[in-house]
Amino acid sequence: MSIDLKTLDVAAIRRDFPLLSRILHGKPVVYLDSAVSGQMPVQVIDRMTKYQRDEHTNVHRGVSTLSQEATDFYEAAREKVRKFIGAGSSREIIWTRGTTEAINLVAQTFGRMNVKAGDEILLSAMEHHANIVPWQMLAQEKGATIKVIPMTDDGELVLDSLDELITERTRILGVVHVSNVLGTVNPVKEIIAHAHAKGVPVLVDGAQAVPHLAVDVQDLDADFYVFSGHKLSGPTGIGVLYGKLAHLEAMPPWHGGGSMIRSVTWEKTTYLPAPGKFEAGTPPIAAAIGLGVAIDYVTALGLDRIAAHEHELLAYATERLAAIPGLRILGNAKDKASVLSFVVEGIHAHDMGSLLDGEGVVVRAGHHCAQPIMTRFGVPATTRASFAYFNTREEVDILVSAVLKAIELFK
Amino acid sequence: MTDPRELYQQVILEHNKKPRNFGKLEGCTHHAEGHNPLCGDELDLTLVIEDGVVQDIKFQGSGCAIDTASASLMTGAVKGKSVAEAEAMAEQFRGMVRGELDPATQAPLLGKLTLFSGVKDLPSRVKCAVLPWATLHAALKGEEEASTE
Numbered sequence: 001m002s003i004d005l006k007t008l009d010v011a012a013i014r015r016d017f018p019l020l021s022r023i024l025h026g027k028p029v030v031y032l033d034s035a036v037s038g039q040m041p042v043q044v045i046d047r048m049t050k051y052q053r054d055e056h057t058n059v060h061r062g063v064s065t066l067s068q069e070a071t072d073f074y075e076a077a078r079e080k081v082r083k084f085i086g087a088g089s090s091r092e093i094i095w096t097r098g099t100t101e102a103i104n105l106v107a108q109t110f111g112r113m114n115v116k117a118g119d120e121i122l123l124s125a126m127e128h129h130a131n132i133v134p135w136q137m138l139a140q141e142k143g144a145t146i147k148v149i150p151m152t153d154d155g156e157l158v159l160d161s162l163d164e165l166i167t168e169r170t171r172i173l174g175v176v177h178v179s180n181v182l183g184t185v186n187p188v189k190e191i192i193a194h195a196h197a198k199g200v201p202v203l204v205d206g207a208q209a210v211p212h213l214a215v216d217v218q219d220l221d222a223d224f225y226v227f228s229g230h231k232l233s234g235p236t237g238i239g240v241l242y243g244k245l246a247h248l249e250a251m252p253p254w255h256g257g258g259s260m261i262r263s264v265t266w267e268k269t270t271y272l273p274a275p276g277k278f279e280a281g282t283p284p285i286a287a288a289i290g291l292g293v294a295i296d297y298v299t300a301l302g303l304d305r306i307a308a309h310e311h312e313l314l315a316y317a318t319e320r321l322a323a324i325p326g327l328r329i330l331g332n333a334k335d336k337a338s339v340l341s342f343v344v345e346g347i348h349a350h351d352m353g354s355l356l357d358g359e360g361v362v363v364r365a366g367h368h369c370a371q372p373i374m375t376r377f378g379v380p381a382t383t384r385a386s387f388a389y390f391n392t393r394e395e396v397d398i399l400v401s402a403v404l405k406a407i408e409l410f411k
Numbered sequence: 412m413t414d415p416r417e418l419y420q421q422v423i424l425e426h427n428k429k430p431r432n433f434g435k436l437e438g439c440t441h442h443a444e445g446h447n448p449l450c451g452d453e454l455d456l457t458l459v460i461e462d463g464v465v466q467d468i469k470f471q472g473s474g475c476a477i478d479t480a481s482a483s484l485m486t487g488a489v490k491g492k493s494v495a496e497a498e499a500m501a502e503q504f505r506g507m508v509r510g511e512l513d514p515a516t517q518a519p520l521l522g523k524l525t526l527f528s529g530v531k532d533l534p535s536r537v538k539c540a541v542l543p544w545a546t547l548h549a550a551l552k553g554e555e556e557a558s559t560e
């Protein structure tokens with residue numbers, strides 16, 4: 001892997017990804033499904049293997065050299081995350097199992113503390129179920145209501161509606177940074193400024209953003225920012241909740257147990273300060289270390305170079321797919337990242353997905369855990385190709401040929 | 412690993428394009444709606460049953476090719492059959508696509524419907540093929556709704 005190029009050396013990068021040389025149904029695999037889960041480079045896999053083989057024990061446990069070593073690696077990974085998203089302190093970085101768990105944590109601590117009967121939770125029309133359901137559960141528990149920021153037919157949020165939608169009952173605003181279905185990059189900085197002007201805190205779902213664009217949580221002024229390791233070239237089972245320290249300090253703990261306490265007696269238990277307070281039990285240590293290496297890998301490639309490369313692929317794929325009669329692209333926002341959803345007249349997305357799979361082309365077909373978006377656009381499901389820094393124009397060509405072949409078969 | 416392309420045989424493609432018995436029966440005696448939450452497939456099945464025999468049957472809805480072709484072929488196959496036979500076919504169909512019954516020897520009632528046997532290797536698509544049959548089963552039992560979840 002060469003790091004000082006103006007553009008990415010994709011051929012060299014591809015050698016870091018063993019899965020990319022697999023053969024599927026007699027064809028070389030074309031992995032256009034990084035929005036579902038990214039692939040891990042060998043550097044990540046090898047580091048986790050080394051930890052599992054030679055270094056494994058528990059963290060924050062006693063005085064053994066091994067435990068201290070594991071703790072150091074684990075905390076170093078937290079520091080890498082801090083730097084990666086521009087947080088002020090590593091105490092603001094809480095490990096979770098992923099985006100979903102991070103949002104549930106906020107809903108059940110910060111949310112429970114602040115949302116009362118008659119209050120409002122404001123979400124955007126393009127949220128993933130992960131940023132809908134935890135809030136619905138909270139709203140139901142508290143007798144609060146959910147309001148929705150609408151979007152245009154192109155898949156852009158209607159920001160003009162914010163003034164009216166943010167009321168004195170609004171307790172939190174949840175918004176996805178990059179839509180996993182439409183690819184829209186939402187102007188979260190602007191949205192946060194609007195919300196803050198009315199004293200409303202904002203949670204940003206960055207699951208699809210961190211793999212594609214440089215994020216600075218302090219510049220955005222996000223109250224909470226969440227993402228998953230497995231979409232960022234890291235492993236499953238690890239994710240991140242960033243929260244402003246003032247919020248984290250005011251929040252009650254979530255899960256109780258070992259590792260999150262300062263002292264326990266039968267009468268009274270006191271808790272660690274953040275992040276410990278939110279990290280009960282033994283964490284996924286290897287996964288956290290692996291995510292740290294994934295961040296090193298992505299940082300070495302350079303998010304600006306990654307964004308430029310993916311943008312070119314997206315533009316090329318959009319141009320080629322849009323030229324196919326009967327094919328409709330969902331999501332035509334001005335600012336898009338790496339995700340291309342489409343439907344073809346007369347072919348259900350699942351048939352398209354199966355036929356592409358037969359050509360070795362791995363895409364997602366379905367509702368993408370965002371059923372309200374499907375309803376909004378009046379489709380049961382879409383086929384989605386998503387691009388990563390290791391994809392090539394040739395792979396886009398293979399996708400287009402496979403789509404044309406499916407259309408021919410259904411003629 | 413089965414190549415998913417093998418499932419899209421001419422018969423299935425043709426029934427998807429021109430589904431038989433498509434529509435809604437006025438004055439039906441039995442009716443059920445089927446849903447496949449995973450795909451968003453929806454199926455509306457109406458039947459006229461007299462003297463224990465399926466006199467007429469129609470379906471409408473939106474779904475993938477596997478679902479649509481399965482419904483089209485199913486309606487053709489059960490029309491004129493007794494309720495007991497239709498239930499037995501549903502049983503064999505479900506057994507076949509789940510890989511529990513050998514289509515060559517253990518599904519004598521299915522005839523050309525055995526062309527769906529390939530879905531057994533594509534678990535994500537089994538529900539698509541089964542939805543019409545699950546809906547039929549519900550309608551025959553007097554239930555209004557069937558779901559593949």
Ligand SMILES: Cc1ncc(COP(=O)(O)O)c(C=O)c1O
Pocket residue numbers: 035036097098099100101128130131176178179180205207208228369
């Ligand atoms: C925008 C968005 N939010 C949340 C999630 C949920 O992430 P996870 O399943 O890793 O918790 C995803 C993953 O599909 C996503 O794309």
